[in-house]
Amino acid sequence: MIVAWLGHTGRMTTPDPVMLRAADLGRQFGTLWAVRHMDLEVRRGEVLGLLGPNGAGKTTTVRLLTALIEPSEGSASVDGLDVTEHPEAVRARVGILTETPGLYDKLSAAANLDFFGRLHRLDAATRATRIERYLRLFSLWDRRDDVAGTFSKGMKQKLAIARALLHDPAVIFLDEPTAALDPEAAFVVREAIESLQRSGRTIVLATHNLDEADRLCDRIAFVRGGLLRIDSPAALRGSVGGHGVEVGLSAAPSASGTPGEAMSALTVAARQVPGVATVESVDHRLIVGTADPAAVTPALVRALVAAGADIVEVRERATTLEQIYFEVMGVRPDHGEAV
Amino acid sequence: MRAGIVATVLHREWAETVRNRLLMSTILIPPVVLTIAPLALAGIVGDRVLPPELATQVLSQRPEWAGFSASELAGAFAVQQFLAFFLLMPAYIPLSIATFSIIGEKQARTLEPVLATPIRTSELLTGKAVAALVPGVLAGWLTYLAFVLLASLVYGPNLFGVVTDSSWLVGVFILGPAVGLASVVAGVVVSSRVNDPRVAQQVGGIIIVPIVAVTLLQATGTLLVGAAGYLLLAAIVLVVSLIGLRAGVALFDREAILTRWR
Numbered sequence: 001m002i003v004a005w006l007g008h009t010g011r012m013t014t015p016d017p018v019m020l021r022a023a024d025l026g027r028q029f030g031t032l033w034a035v036r037h038m039d040l041e042v043r044r045g046e047v048l049g050l051l052g053p054n055g056a057g058k059t060t061t062v063r064l065l066t067a068l069i070e071p072s073e074g075s076a077s078v079d080g081l082d083v084t085e086h087p088e089a090v091r092a093r094v095g096i097l098t099e100t101p102g103l104y105d106k107l108s109a110a111a112n113l114d115f116f117g118r119l120h121r122l123d124a125a126t127r128a129t130r131i132e133r134y135l136r137l138f139s140l141w142d143r144r145d146d147v148a149g150t151f152s153k154g155m156k157q158k159l160a161i162a163r164a165l166l167h168d169p170a171v172i173f174l175d176e177p178t179a180a181l182d183p184e185a186a187f188v189v190r191e192a193i194e195s196l197q198r199s200g201r202t203i204v205l206a207t208h209n210l211d212e213a214d215r216l217c218d219r220i221a222f223v224r225g226g227l228l229r230i231d232s233p234a235a236l237r238g239s240v241g242g243h244g245v246e247v248g249l250s251a252a253p254s255a256s257g258t259p260g261e262a263m264s265a266l267t268v269a270a271r272q273v274p275g276v277a278t279v280e281s282v283d284h285r286l287i288v289g290t291a292d293p294a295a296v297t298p299a300l301v302r303a304l305v306a307a308g309a310d311i312v313e314v315r316e317r318a319t320t321l322e323q324i325y326f327e328v329m330g331v332r333p334d335h336g337e338a339v
Numbered sequence: 340m341r342a343g344i345v346a347t348v349l350h351r352e353w354a355e356t357v358r359n360r361l362l363m364s365t366i367l368i369p370p371v372v373l374t375i376a377p378l379a380l381a382g383i384v385g386d387r388v389l390p391p392e393l394a395t396q397v398l399s400q401r402p403e404w405a406g407f408s409a410s411e412l413a414g415a416f417a418v419q420q421f422l423a424f425f426l427l428m429p430a431y432i433p434l435s436i437a438t439f440s441i442i443g444e445k446q447a448r449t450l451e452p453v454l455a456t457p458i459r460t461s462e463l464l465t466g467k468a469v470a471a472l473v474p475g476v477l478a479g480w481l482t483y484l485a486f487v488l489l490a491s492l493v494y495g496p497n498l499f500g501v502v503t504d505s506s507w508l509v510g511v512f513i514l515g516p517a518v519g520l521a522s523v524v525a526g527v528v529v530s531s532r533v534n535d536p537r538v539a540q541q542v543g544g545i546i547i548v549p550i551v552a553v554t555l556l557q558a559t560g561t562l563l564v565g566a567a568g569y570l571l572l573a574a575i576v577l578v579v580s581l582i583g584l585r586a587g588v589a590l591f592d593r594e595a596i597l598t599r600w601r
Binding site for chain 2: 070089096098105107115163
């Protein structure tokens with residue numbers, strides 16, 4: 001069934017599956033290009049992670065896509081609305097959690113939300129209903145009359161997320177939502193994001209937290225002055241290092257020959273298993289590269305046992321997002337730039 | 340410009356202002372002092388008279404005071420000094436509110452979420468400017484009304500006429516708001532460049548210098564500014580304010596706030 005929707009023009013149309021579009025988007029500050037040649041599409045209901053080091057242009061990208069600043073070149077649209085031509089309409093359709101919560105500390109939680117509800121021109125009844133809904137959702141209803149200045153960091157962050165949702169935006173931008181939060185508060189905020197994800201919201205998550213991006217995002221965009229790479233976490237793993245199996249062997253193998261000869265024989269045996277791409281021996285371990293560890297592991301174990309291996313451990317090795325990050329960014333923490 | 344959005348900004352600004360004790364004391368204490376001061380002055384002046392040279396000089400500038408007794412002339416000269424204070428109120432109160440408001444938002448980084456709503460920069464600036472201007476102007480006007488009431492009770496009908504003549508009315512009701520606007524502009528411009536409200540007030544306080552100069556000139560009898568003089572001053576202040584407003588609007592630009600305000 002084709003879902004009809006009422007677009008901003010008021011006509012009944014089939015929804016564009018793409019919620020956010022950027023084409024050759026760029027922004028220059030003085031002589032410095034913070035972002036350049038950014039091509040990006042975010043589908044409806046998708047959670048996109050923006051990953052990159054400090055100064056990579058993540059916040060600039062968010063600001064461009066939320067019509068907070070104008071592009072120096074290229075174009076971007078939200079829900080079919082060009083950010084340069086219709087900035088107010090774009091801002092009405094997006095909700096943003098900025099790097100810092102930016103709450104009015106002397107106003108109560110409810111008054112903070114009411115202020116933003118008024119700026120979005122929500123009527124009194126809608127404001128009251130949604131303020132209660134989101135404060136309850138984030139377990140802040142009992143503290144609604146307390147001034148925001150008395151809230152913990154996690155509570156402030158939750159209130160800021162509630163503020164971003166108040167006008168029922170088509171897209172939510174979350175800029176470092178768990179930065180500077182303790183583990184408990186970060187957990188609560190991540191839970192909130194997961195609940196938004198389950199409700200089918202389109203979310204753009206700018207973060208440094210690789211684990212968070214891995215857990216929450218459908219696709220991840222690596223950004224450094226522009227878009228370096230964009231793909232799903234699984235596809236990224238497949239293309240950068242892929243999956244593998246690590247086989248731990250006894251330090252005193254019962255196979256014939258010297259330990260070095262035994263490892264060589266086992267390496268050869270492993271290479272002959274269908275589906276095995278690479279085999280590397282490290283100390284008393286074999287690192288086996290394969291696209292499908294689950295299918296390869298039984299045959300691999302049988303082949304190694306047949307070759308005289310004393311196996312003490314078998315475990316799947318998955319490339320971490322951290323490894324992918326360093327690969328895509330061209331850096332290694334110990335070696336600096338340009339691997 | 341949408342009045343509802345401006346009113347929303349105004350409402351929030353005032354809601355925060357009334358919760359700021361320091362700011363509220365800055366707003367409330369001077370009007371109370373200024374209302375009481377004429378009574379104190381009446382006690383100090385008593386039956387004293389002006390030195391003959393000063394009396395002659397005052398009468399040459401204010402011939403309409405020729406029918407006053409010597410003590411009434413001294414009283415008229417004394418209360419005339421208060422007009423400058425009624426100009427100081429719309430100068431420093433808006434300056435205090437504007438600097439606290441803008442620098443407060445810079446420090447708390449509350450402007451970005453606001454700018455991410457469909458609000459127009461002009462609506463935000465107008466809301467802030469009106470929120471800063473109105474308390475100063477209202478404080479000046481209400482204090483003036485209290486002052487007139489007290490002056491009529493303490494000094495008698497002749498001096499009641501002095502504090503309600505055209506120079507006072509133009510000074511309080513036209514020059515005062517013009518000075519207030521200049522003060523708001525100064526507050527916006529200075530606040531966009533510094534991160535401490537006290538520094539902003541000290542720098543923005545330069546707006547008060549011309550008023551202090553007029554006060555000194557009046558106090559020494561060198562210059563007694565009349566209605567025409569105040570009108571001229573109001574026109575000059577308005578022109579300067581409007582020129583400054585262009586700079587203020589540019590500094591309050593959405594992109595400038597997000598990318599250059601630190």
